[in-house]
Amino acid sequence: xxxxxxxxPTIYIIFLMLPIYWLVSxxxxxxxxxxxxxxxxxxxxxxxxYVTIFTDPTWYMGYVNxxxxxSLNTILSVSVALPAAYAFSRYRFIGDKHLFFWLLTNRMAxxxxxxxxxxxxxxxxxxxxxxxxxxxxxxxxNIPLAVWILEGFMSGVPxxxxxxxxxxxxxxxxxxxxxxIPTVAAGIGVAxxxxxxxxWVELLLAKTLTAVEAKPIAAIMTRTASTSGYELGLLAAAxxxxxxxxxxxxxxxxxxxxxxxxxxxx
Amino acid sequence: xxxxxxxxxxxxxxxxxxxxTDLRLEPGSFNILLGTTxxxxxxxxxxxxxxxxxxxxxxxxxxxxxxxxxxxxRNVSMVYQQFINYPNMSVFENIASPLRVARMAEDExxxxxxxxxxxxxxxxxxxxGPAELSGGQQQRTAMARxxxxxxxxxxxxxxxxxxxxxxxxxxxxxxxxxxANRECxxxxxxxxxxxxxxxGGRTATLFxxxxxxxxxxxxxxxxxxxxxTAQVFSDPPINTARVHKRDGAFVLDATTRxxxxxxxxxxxxxxxxxxxxxxxxxxxxxxxxPVAVDGRVLxxxxxxxxxxxxxxxxxxxxxxxxxxxxxxxxxxxxRLYADMARAMYFATDGRLLASxxxxxxxxxxxxx
Numbered sequence: 001x002x003x004x005x006x007x008x009p010t011i012y013i014i015f016l017m018l019p020i021y022w023l024v025s026x027x028x029x030x031x032x033x034x035x036x037x038x039x040x041x042x043x044x045x046x047x048x049x050y051v052t053i054f055t056d057p058t059w060y061m062g063y064v065n066x067x068x069x070x071s072l073n074t075i076l077s078v079s080v081a082l083p084a085a086y087a088f089s090r091y092r093f094i095g096d097k098h099l100f101f102w103l104l105t106n107r108m109a110x111x112x113x114x115x116x117x118x119x120x121x122x123x124x125x126x127x128x129x130x131x132x133x134x135x136x137x138x139x140x141x142n143i144p145l146a147v148w149i150l151e152g153f154m155s156g157v158p159x160x161x162x163x164x165x166x167x168x169x170x171x172x173x174x175x176x177x178x179x180x181i182p183t184v185a186a187g188i189g190v191a192x193x194x195x196x197x198x199x200w201v202e203l204l205l206a207k208t209l210t211a212v213e214a215k216p217i218a219a220i221m222t223r224t225a226s227t228s229g230y231e232l233g234l235l236a237a238a239x240x241x242x243x244x245x246x247x248x249x250x251x252x253x254x255x256x257x258x259x260x261x262x263x264x265x266x
Numbered sequence: 267x268x269x270x271x272x273x274x275x276x277x278x279x280x281x282x283x284x285x286x287t288d289l290r291l292e293p294g295s296f297n298i299l300l301g302t303t304x305x306x307x308x309x310x311x312x313x314x315x316x317x318x319x320x321x322x323x324x325x326x327x328x329x330x331x332x333x334x335x336x337x338x339x340r341n342v343s344m345v346y347q348q349f350i351n352y353p354n355m356s357v358f359e360n361i362a363s364p365l366r367v368a369r370m371a372e373d374e375x376x377x378x379x380x381x382x383x384x385x386x387x388x389x390x391x392x393x394x395g396p397a398e399l400s401g402g403q404q405q406r407t408a409m410a411r412x413x414x415x416x417x418x419x420x421x422x423x424x425x426x427x428x429x430x431x432x433x434x435x436x437x438x439x440x441x442x443x444x445x446a447n448r449e450c451x452x453x454x455x456x457x458x459x460x461x462x463x464x465x466g467g468r469t470a471t472l473f474x475x476x477x478x479x480x481x482x483x484x485x486x487x488x489x490x491x492x493x494x495t496a497q498v499f500s501d502p503p504i505n506t507a508r509v510h511k512r513d514g515a516f517v518l519d520a521t522t523r524x525x526x527x528x529x530x531x532x533x534x535x536x537x538x539x540x541x542x543x544x545x546x547x548x549x550x551x552x553x554x555x556p557v558a559v560d561g562r563v564l565x566x567x568x569x570x571x572x573x574x575x576x577x578x579x580x581x582x583x584x585x586x587x588x589x590x591x592x593x594x595x596x597x598x599x600x601r602l603y604a605d606m607a608r609a610m611y612f613a614t615d616g617r618l619l620a621s622x623x624x625x626x627x628x629x630x631x632x633x634x
Binding site for chain 1: 315317336342346348352353363364367415
């Protein structure tokens with residue numbers, strides 16, 4: 001068993017990593033090489049694709065736009081979800097359980113349902129093609145998620161901690177900001193991570209609500225692919241760069257996510 | 267600095283969590299709230315602290331009406347059964363927390379925290395986080411935070427219940443020393459009658475949200491006002507039986523009867539409830555007036571130095587607690603002796619009519 005135990009994980013990782021390797025490898029090839037044949041390693045190693053992306057504003061602004069609305073959305077979702085989750089975890093009020101479940105059902109609606117009304121409404125209030133428009137649209141599914149995750153972490157903190165702080169003389173906000181938020185920092189990290197991820201990968205709403213000024217990178221990728229033939233090398237480089245922020249964020253929250261799984265909320 | 271509860275009651279929905287209660291806690295006193303889980307100890311403490319508002323009634327502190335004053339504005343501190351500390355702060359900052367909120371000067375904070383840490387043997391741990399401490403150290407940190415600010419009212423809600431035996435003994439010995447030179451009112455909640463007896467002071471017995479009696483601990487133990495107080499203040503549970511008085515004697519059943527003596531002679535012939543603590547029911551004839559009781563052994567618990575025997579007499583179950591090892595076989599018939607000179611007599615409605623046990627000092631060490 002011990003001698004053969006490595007086989008299954010190795011196969012698993014190869015299957016998992018193969019498409020990603022292929023993407024990265026393609027990003028260092030010229031489009032001609034990609035279309036011309038089948039090679040595991042780049043024959044003519046080139047970083048021209050990356051240079052194009054980092055020098056052409058129509059390319060790199062896509063990343064800037066995406067990062068802008070994703071960050072906005074993460075900040076918005078988490079800061080709104082914090083007090084909401086606190087209320088759900090600490091107080092009993094009429095319909096609290098139903099409200100909590102209803103929040104979650106927001107995630108079950110496909111974004112396509114909202115695309116058209118959002119498009120019209122955002123245009124009407126002149127929010128169309130702005131970062132905040134996409135950020136707000138994404139709170140639709142990110143706030144419920146953040147509330148759900150944070151509530152789990154907060155309920156793990158005994159309410160006696162709140163009382164101890166009040167007894168010590170802390171006001172509610174002093175307690176909430178100085179003691180409670182650091183206590184549930186792991187939960188905030190996990191919630192922020194998921195908000196980041198879901199906002200980062202969401203394309204339909206982001207594409208519908210933007211035209212030029214706030215166009216996300218994923219939308220730029222689809223456009224470029226169709227205009228100047230198949231610039232596969234460029235596309236692969238853009239794809240590789242799209243993976244990086246997620247991988248970067250997950251590295252920081254990996255320990256917290258395990259904790260979130262233990263609480264059954266992730 | 268006297269805390270007075272006037273007719274304080276707490277209702278949640280239709281459930282009465284605290285029945286109208288009057289209590290007067292004197293400065294410098296050690297008060298014990300004794301009751302089982304869910305008797306309302308914590309709720310009563312929250313009402314005293316101002317963490318919760320009573321549905322009706324008034325709370326007075328130092329001749330000031332504080333019913334609606336928030337807990338932040340009252341000078342109270344509290345220690346819980348769970349070890350509650352701020353996980354993101356060091357032990358030092360945990361202890362300093364109330365002083366920081368009060369905007370005390372840095373030098374004074376340092377001085378006080380170090381004094382407190384010294385007293386509670388936390389000095390080597392001051393830089394650590396609470397998660398790196400043992401349970402006993404965590405609870406001592408919580409205790410230090412509660413004591414560092416010279417609170418007028420210190421509430422201890424079963425602070426020793428989650429500690430293991432050795433630490434509990436240790437901290438229990440330290441407690442009275444910590445409060446020795448303080449003017450504050452201490453309220454200590456516990457489920458264990460033994461703890462109440464060890465601390466002395468004054469005890470309030472709680473039963474289903476009502477304070478059944480409040481007074482000096484030893485008095486409550488010897489002279490409980492009613493059967494419920496006696497039951498709350500007894501571990502193992504006090505033995506009770508319905509007896510009938512006839513011809514100057516109490517009749518338990520066909521074979522068991524004993525003469526009424528002293529004040530008991532004055533009681534009219536009627537039904538009574540007799541209560542006798544387990545350590546006055548022994549396998550050997552002890553005390554002034556041992557009366558034989560026969561039963562069938564249900565459970566025996568033998569610890570190093572004492573034997574506890576649960577046995578059935580007719581329809582009631584009695585407990586005997588005796589020094590030494592007395593092997594009984596489960597299911598076998600057993601004869602035990604109840605020292606009726608130490609029994610308490612209650613009316614059928616639960617009022618105490620006579621306690622013969624006030625002839626002698628109680629024997630709190632019986633369980634130790």
